[in-house]
Amino acid sequence: MRTRTFAAFGASAVLAMGVAACGSDDNTDSTTTAASGSTAAESSTASFSGSITAGGSTFAKPVYDTWGSKLKDKGLTFNFAGTGSGAGIAGVTDGTLDFGGTDSAMDDEELAAAKKGKAGDVVHVPTFFGAVTAAYNLKGVETGLKLDGETLANIFLGKVKTWNDPSIASQNEGVELPDEKITVVHRSDESGTTKAFLSYLGAYSKEWEEGPGVDKSVKWPTGTGAKGNDGVAAQIKQTAGSIGYVEQAYALQNDFTYASLKNKEGNYVEPTLESVSAAGDSAEVPEDLRFSIGDAPGAQTYPDASATFIVVPKDLCKAGKSETVAKDVKNFLMYGLTTGQEEAKQLAYAPLPESILAKSKAAVEALECNGSPIAATR
């Protein structure tokens, strides 16, 4: 039944505009799959009355953009600037964004800065999981090159300089590795993807942890930088012999080959829905929902997975947003935590497990406008 209304919506939009409008084609097919999810029905009738200006995480941007375009027909004007997690946090702190996207939870210092700034108390809403892939551009080598954390760290430290280095070759018997120079590509902006990737390196390499360290941006020992997941992907594409780290959606979109990483139990695991979800299942989630799923236990767990969050002021109206914006943000998040989960899956991200999803929803329900709960518009 819901499918039909959606399809009708799409069809009428096509008729009304007289052109094949951008999102309307996919509405039908993706909602067919979405309808199979049991939780999908509740948010579908929420309507929007304004615009949301958000930004931050390029890791999560493809999904948020998709959610935004699906809600366009419901009256939402959605803008998400892929400026990096650091900018997402900064935008919430100073109130230039309605919400921010970040892949690493804000640390205590950042929370304190937000409290002093326009935002006040900030709520973390986990939205889904994704995999940070070590993507490489190496002719003749397929996806699934086996790498452990230490080797990867040594590559990024500039100590392993060629692809046929013994440390790589010993893990990949039977793979013909060329005698080609390795070019490292990394992020130049403040990035949650970087932090997730580096925490994997740091866990297996003391030298990395004590040298460049684990943060959203560091002083890189080698390699070339680029802005955003997009920038890194473009750089990898252009440079033969390069290796960099991008969210999996970007790797798939650009037909990159990427590595299977060695996890805690010593298995080399390729990032898939299963292995990323496995990382999420074992997560211990604290009260304030600031958690990380890096290097999680489990035999078939992908070790370099990351959760991604939307950070939003707990009281949107006190943070300077209008009541309409507050309502729109709440409805947007609810959409993302229901129907949106399936859409994330189609884009190669892993949906939240039921337990975390419930906590996320509770966090959204607890958002306020001037001290009182935001009225639901259903």
Place this chain on the structure above:
Amino acid sequence: MATSPAAAADPGARLRDHLARTKTGSWLDPWVKGGLTALAGLIFVLLVYFLFKLGLEAEPVFSAYGLWDFVAKVDWLPSQDTYGAGALVAGTAITSAIALIIGVPIAVATALFVTELAPARFRGLISGTLELLAAVPSVVYGLWGFLFLAPRIKGAEQWVADTFSFIPFIGGDVSAANYFITGLILAIMIIPIVSAISREVMATVPADQKEAALALGATRWEMIRTAVLPYSRAGIVGGSMLGLGRALGETIAVAILIGGATAGVGDSIFSQGSTLASVIALEFQEATASPEHRAALIGAGLLLFAVTLFINAIARAYISRSESRLERAQRDAARASEAAGRGDLPKTGRRGVFSWIPRPELVTSLKGRKRVDKFARGSVGALTALALLPLALLLAFLIIRGGGAISWSFFTTDPTGAAGAVSNASRFLGEEAAPAATNDLGGIRSAILGTLEVVGLAAAVVVPIGIAVAVYLVEYGQGTWFGSFVRYLVDVMTGVPSVVFGLFVYISLVVSQVGGVPFAGWKASVALGLLMLPIVINSSLPVLRLVPASLREAALALGVPRWKVILRIVLPTALPGLVTGALLAIARAAGETAPIIFTAGVATALAGDPNGPLNTLPAQIYADVTASSSAQHDRAWGAALTLVVLILLLSLVARLAQRRSRLS
């Protein structure tokens, strides 16, 4: 350009001066004068607020580090709260130096070719083509440099780096984005300016000097070397300085091409780096949460402003020196002929610090001199062709790639914000492979309409103000201290890099959420308006000065009040010229990117409300260039073609309006 010689040469100046002090009948006159003076004063207030605001916001970083440490320390590490702008200053210096080394010789060669060597019918064509080069916006150069040039010359760069690694600062691994390619693109961008000013001064070289040289048996090249070049040296230096000012403040093309590495200076010209301008554009969004980071960026902006101001002042001094040279030369010639009449010995020519160095003529035989002449003329022609080459490549690729992206729906749909298809999600999903989610990118409708809205709004406010200030300066301000003060302020404003205006609007309007929203289209209009104001004033001034004094005189003699003379005589007479100036200012603003991404935010959907984020063509191009999917690159080419066509149309209309002018 310069005030004083032009004013002295202006026959109407004395009359206007007289009239300005004369009382006339209408009670409206003092009010009109007062109003115009107040508008001119507004510029002063604006600039004071501008400096005050930036200074106040940057104060923490200067008090934490001290000016010298801030400039000299080379570690800019936001994650560790360390801000030394040394690496940025070095990056700015390196890229600008590369731009000058490559750009100036080529630009001077084109100027020589056009004024001295080219057949007359090609002259207009070549200078017109070079002006076309100037009309291409920065973001389009960035697009072309990043997607076309960088991948193609990387092999050559690596070869140079490997072969000449014994030269300092060359060698090592070539990064796709680096100092050199940035400098190369900057060189292409400054060629039109340097060339235009060099052409202007070369055109003022007196014909009798050139003829004298030729008559004494000099070859064409020797004539150029002995008559043209020494005479126009000051102008060429001034033009190069103006080019340098442009290169220093250039933002978006640099931000796309330089890579954005801030931790230290790269060890070769083929490594990544940052400039003062690019770091502001790349980091401002991350900076607002950390007060130190924000202050450091604003400090970088102030530094950039100060350096540009200084360079532009030198440029102006040189250019006005070369302009007054014509008069000086005539005076000297008169004195010399007088002296010759009295029978005095002529003074020996060369003076100056280096005059003791002997300068033997290396080639003396006629055959040799002819060969030198041929070679030099050939090189000048070849360099001119070299200057036109990037334009040809740029336009060709713009038309091929951009034309390929354009369709009807390209102009009638909005960008969806999607990045293109995720074609093989099945690899991730494993067994439950579902039909791939394809996402249509959409077109650029909202970007086109947003650009029109933002630029239109800016023009609607700024063009009248700019013309009014120019009217004040010509009709009332001539010869007064306040008038020349305002002229000076306008010159200062001309030199402010657009990214600094963007930063200023960002901290004073966006962060403080004036109007209830952070990013808004009208705030972008404010930033563009600040940029356009000095251009409108400067282009209106000469036109207004050209209005014949006799027209004013006649009207005043008939008892017409002054305000009516301005409204009914001066403005209508100058109208075509004023339109031209305004249109050129609009064309310039339409291609600006840096101030827009600071202020209008990132948007995709069509929105008419200027009090909210708006999409614009430059912002759309910038977003698409930095994306990885080739579908987005295609859209960037299409949007760039659209933008360039839009700007060229404006310039064309401006030219036509100029033709209608009865003045000059």
